Amino acid sequence: MTRLSVSELRLKANGRWVDILTALGIPLESLTRQNKPCPACGGTDRFSFTDSQGSGSFVCRAIHRQGGDGFELARHWLNCDFRGALAAVADALGGTAAVPVAVPPTARPAPAAARPDNGEALRKLWKASSPISPADPVGLYLAGRGLHLVAALPVLRCHPALPYWHTVHGHPCRLGTYPAMLAAVQGKEGRTVALHRTYLTPAGEKAAPQDPDTGEVLPAKKLKTRASKVMPGAAVRLFSPADGRLALTEGIETGLAVHLVSGLPVWSCVSANGLCTVALPPEIGEVFIAGDNDESETGQRAAEILATRLRQEGRRVEIITPSATGLDWLDVLNDAERCAA
Numbered sequence: 001m002t003r004l005s006v007s008e009l010r011l012k013a014n015g016r017w018v019d020i021l022t023a024l025g026i027p028l029e030s031l032t033r034q035n036k037p038c039p040a041c042g043g044t045d046r047f048s049f050t051d052s053q054g055s056g057s058f059v060c061r062a063i064h065r066q067g068g069d070g071f072e073l074a075r076h077w078l079n080c081d082f083r084g085a086l087a088a089v090a091d092a093l094g095g096t097a098a099v100p101v102a103v104p105p106t107a108r109p110a111p112a113a114a115r116p117d118n119g120e121a122l123r124k125l126w127k128a129s130s131p132i133s134p135a136d137p138v139g140l141y142l143a144g145r146g147l148h149l150v151a152a153l154p155v156l157r158c159h160p161a162l163p164y165w166h167t168v169h170g171h172p173c174r175l176g177t178y179p180a181m182l183a184a185v186q187g188k189e190g191r192t193v194a195l196h197r198t199y200l201t202p203a204g205e206k207a208a209p210q211d212p213d214t215g216e217v218l219p220a221k222k223l224k225t226r227a228s229k230v231m232p233g234a235a236v237r238l239f240s241p242a243d244g245r246l247a248l249t250e251g252i253e254t255g256l257a258v259h260l261v262s263g264l265p266v267w268s269c270v271s272a273n274g275l276c277t278v279a280l281p282p283e284i285g286e287v288f289i290a291g292d293n294d295e296s297e298t299g300q301r302a303a304e305i306l307a308t309r310l311r312q313e314g315r316r317v318e319i320i321t322p323s324a325t326g327l328d329w330l331d332v333l334n335d336a337e338r339c340a341a
Helices: 006-013 017-023 070-078 082-092 119-127 137-144 252-262 272-277 298-312 329-340
Strands: 002-004 036-038 042-049 058-060 095-097 156-168 171-186 192-199 221-225 245-249 266-268 286-290 316-320
Touching: 002 006, 006 070, 006 082, 017 070, 017 082, 017 156, 017 221, 058 070, 070 082, 082 272, 119 156, 119 171, 119 192, 119 221, 137 156, 137 171, 156 192, 245 252, 252 266, 252 286, 252 329, 272 298, 286 298, 298 316
Parallel strands: 002 095, 245 266, 245 286, 286 316
Antiparallel strands: 036 042, 042 058, 156 171, 171 192, 192 221
16 A cells, blocks of 8 residues: 555545545435534534535534534544544555554444434345356456355345446536445444445456546445444454454455465454454454555554454454565465465
């Protein structure tokens, strides 16, 4: 990942705040000028997303400053400090902020006001998808990365034609329709709280939709949450824990690679922030945190934050990383397969 200064991060985020904030879990319908409940703290009409000059600006009359820019909104939504907001925005943009990752504080109690619920939309997406087969775009995508699975996993499916939406001049714009890998993200109680989407080509490559104005290639991965504040503690439960043991990773593909290399059951926490906040059942006594040995050290810092918390909970924890800097677990898997051949 590229390490970004605060000024570089502001420049890169400008004009992309709707994509960034929805990637952090804020519902798309909250990001309009119309007065509405705040996605972070509720109310009835205290919030408006203005996005002045592409800055991600917003108004929330319940907070001290009455609003701010996109970084302040990320901070308000995640209930974290400024450094934590920088790290989350950098993660959404595919880089890392040149500041340490902050430990996410305990989530505040949800207000009594009703929040938008996308549960029915998630159910429709899931129902329109199918179990993965070797010949469909998801099967081809996974195989192309060396991820040859013996059986289809119930939490991963293939959607044949998923629209890709992007905000252009303040309005949602459909840039195309793509096959996609859907992953069910489950909360503490095991209920699906979000769908992680990886947009693909029919041949199983990552899709590369482009901003119609700038030509910039947009992220192939997005997250659609059921409601606000559902992601802390959640994970894609790829495999069921066995004998009180479980491995944890950030990415889904990384989780599959760790399973194929080690045989361990794995959950994917979706992001570095998700790795910091994942909640485990009490019966899990031994945890392996599989981080990538990336030069930015974002993954290593998140692993250390999680390890500290899990040890405080009385669990045995081991952080495992590839031996060489710059390697990830997909590299380890593919190197092992080449040696075996």
